[in-house]
Amino acid sequence: MASSEPAVRAMLSNLCRQCARAPTRPRTLSAVNAARRLPTSAARARSTLTTPPATAAKAVSSLSSSSDLRTRWQTDSAASTTTSVNPTSETQKRRSSTSVFAAKTDNANKPSAAAVAAHEKENRVLAEDDLFHSYTESPIPDMRKRAAFIKMHAHCPHPHHQSTHLPAAEPRLQTTLARFEGENQLPPAHVDFECPDCGIPVYCCEEHWMDDYEAHLQICDTLRQINEDDHDLRSGRLFPEFDYPGPQMEEALVNMTNWDTLMYTRGFNAISDDRSMRQVTRLLTYPVTIASVLHELSPYSIRKGGQLTTEGLKSFSALRYTLHPPKMGESDSVKGIRPQAPAVRLFILGARAESSLPRDIWVQLAHLFPNARIHLIFIGPESMTNRDDEFPLPPRTPENPFGAVVEDRVWPSMKISTIVDYYHTVHKTGYFYPYDPYFDCFMLFHPGLGHPASSHEWTETIPLLLETKAPILVTGYTQYDMERDIEWVSKTARGEFDLLMEPGENIFRSQRWDLNDMDPQDISCGNWGLWAFRGKRSVIFLFAIIMCEPSLTFNRYEATRKESDQ
Numbered sequence: 001m002a003s004s005e006p007a008v009r010a011m012l013s014n015l016c017r018q019c020a021r022a023p024t025r026p027r028t029l030s031a032v033n034a035a036r037r038l039p040t041s042a043a044r045a046r047s048t049l050t051t052p053p054a055t056a057a058k059a060v061s062s063l064s065s066s067s068d069l070r071t072r073w074q075t076d077s078a079a080s081t082t083t084s085v086n087p088t089s090e091t092q093k094r095r096s097s098t099s100v101f102a103a104k105t106d107n108a109n110k111p112s113a114a115a116v117a118a119h120e121k122e123n124r125v126l127a128e129d130d131l132f133h134s135y136t137e138s139p140i141p142d143m144r145k146r147a148a149f150i151k152m153h154a155h156c157p158h159p160h161h162q163s164t165h166l167p168a169a170e171p172r173l174q175t176t177l178a179r180f181e182g183e184n185q186l187p188p189a190h191v192d193f194e195c196p197d198c199g200i201p202v203y204c205c206e207e208h209w210m211d212d213y214e215a216h217l218q219i220c221d222t223l224r225q226i227n228e229d230d231h232d233l234r235s236g237r238l239f240p241e242f243d244y245p246g247p248q249m250e251e252a253l254v255n256m257t258n259w260d261t262l263m264y265t266r267g268f269n270a271i272s273d274d275r276s277m278r279q280v281t282r283l284l285t286y287p288v289t290i291a292s293v294l295h296e297l298s299p300y301s302i303r304k305g306g307q308l309t310t311e312g313l314k315s316f317s318a319l320r321y322t323l324h325p326p327k328m329g330e331s332d333s334v335k336g337i338r339p340q341a342p343a344v345r346l347f348i349l350g351a352r353a354e355s356s357l358p359r360d361i362w363v364q365l366a367h368l369f370p371n372a373r374i375h376l377i378f379i380g381p382e383s384m385t386n387r388d389d390e391f392p393l394p395p396r397t398p399e400n401p402f403g404a405v406v407e408d409r410v411w412p413s414m415k416i417s418t419i420v421d422y423y424h425t426v427h428k429t430g431y432f433y434p435y436d437p438y439f440d441c442f443m444l445f446h447p448g449l450g451h452p453a454s455s456h457e458w459t460e461t462i463p464l465l466l467e468t469k470a471p472i473l474v475t476g477y478t479q480y481d482m483e484r485d486i487e488w489v490s491k492t493a494r495g496e497f498d499l500l501m502e503p504g505e506n507i508f509r510s511q512r513w514d515l516n517d518m519d520p521q522d523i524s525c526g527n528w529g530l531w532a533f534r535g536k537r538s539v540i541f542l543f544a545i546i547m548c549e550p551s552l553t554f555n556r557y558e559a560t561r562k563e564s565d566q
């Protein structure tokens, strides 16, 4: 693919990095976001979350040319609901009863109970016990469109068909294929038959579905759950779970053992049913995955089975020192002024939909590190996807050489910048120089490092990341996806990196499974797996300095800068 051509580039910018997955229809995040009470610059954040239909259409048309394309994220925006959501008075009661640890954002715009009831009556299209519908027969037009899309693009997985593309999901075991050996004579066929148990078109005909039923059974239950969750998002119900808690009380510690303890100690709405939990974790997994590794109360340790390596402990301890600074007697008076450490920079590379998540999702990260300043930097050619309202991008000026979109009032201690470019392009200009292991961290959400469709985009980036010696956190959609990435890194950077975190299932993965519309056999979940690595250090880490001189923040800053220069 001649990616140098502007037209191709423009097309690609609507596609997912990993496998050129494209949004298939307009996003409607803005409604819920508009209903949310952001503390600052809410208007700006809101404007980031819609995609006009034109973009979606373009993306779909570009998709049809490739067989290995997958759609993703198309519902996560819808996920944040298609209706305007405001907490009911009942919700409020529940909130105040559970808000032991976290202050709540104010609810000045709270609608009356009558208004809420009217909303419910007007918007509710599906009852709570009526969420299962076949995609083709769904009462929701959106779902019928999706069924049509699947039927147009997905292929029947029955082994009698000639294979059409590299499998996106884990290839089927040879043993299960043996049964069909020597018979793959049929040409590829699109799916047309909907399994009655999951309601999703999965095979070309009933015979193939029955013949391959054993294989389908492995995913049928999960597919049904996806089906119901998708209908739930469009049911028009109120979504109290998308109401997030404000700052954490200083005296109350968060407990990061798992989702339940985190939500309880953070003062989330009491989320009692699994479905709400799935919907909310699907978005929260992004900030919380980062926090779960960097936080001083991280559940990952160097104890046996704790995933963290000794190198990892060194790296993350450095960052934790900056993220949890000791009290230095600062106050609002002139006497109480203290030098402030620079913001911790979290580079989110290859950013896609995560860059357009509602800002109060990302602010949750600031609440977990209340005493630190955080600068989130989304970088990647697709980092403005779904944020068409903000085009054209700011001009490239000497002060802003990459035309970064800067949101500096997201939260008093948090700033978000978005740069639409490849990271390696920016790195080579020295724009972010110097890098400092105490202040910098890279995050790669499902980068597809080893995916045949995207690994070439990372070959230039990874060596530069290793050079910085800053930790690199990586997630994967599935175990297969993650292991493929690790294998690729081990092969391309052999001997040049240290593993900071052993690969394993992410404690704060999304609890919701997602369907790939280009291949319904391929189910995955956001941030399923998590691991971390870093460029090998030749100098002994200055870990001890923290222990002896905790107050010399700036000396340490200089020292580590020198170290990273070497």
Ligand SMILES: [Zn+2]
Pocket: 156, 157, 158, 161, 189, 203, 204, 205, 208
């Ligand atoms: Zn078939």
Ligand SMILES: [Zn+2]
Pocket: 195, 196, 197, 198, 199, 216, 220, 221, 223
């Ligand atoms: Zn099924």
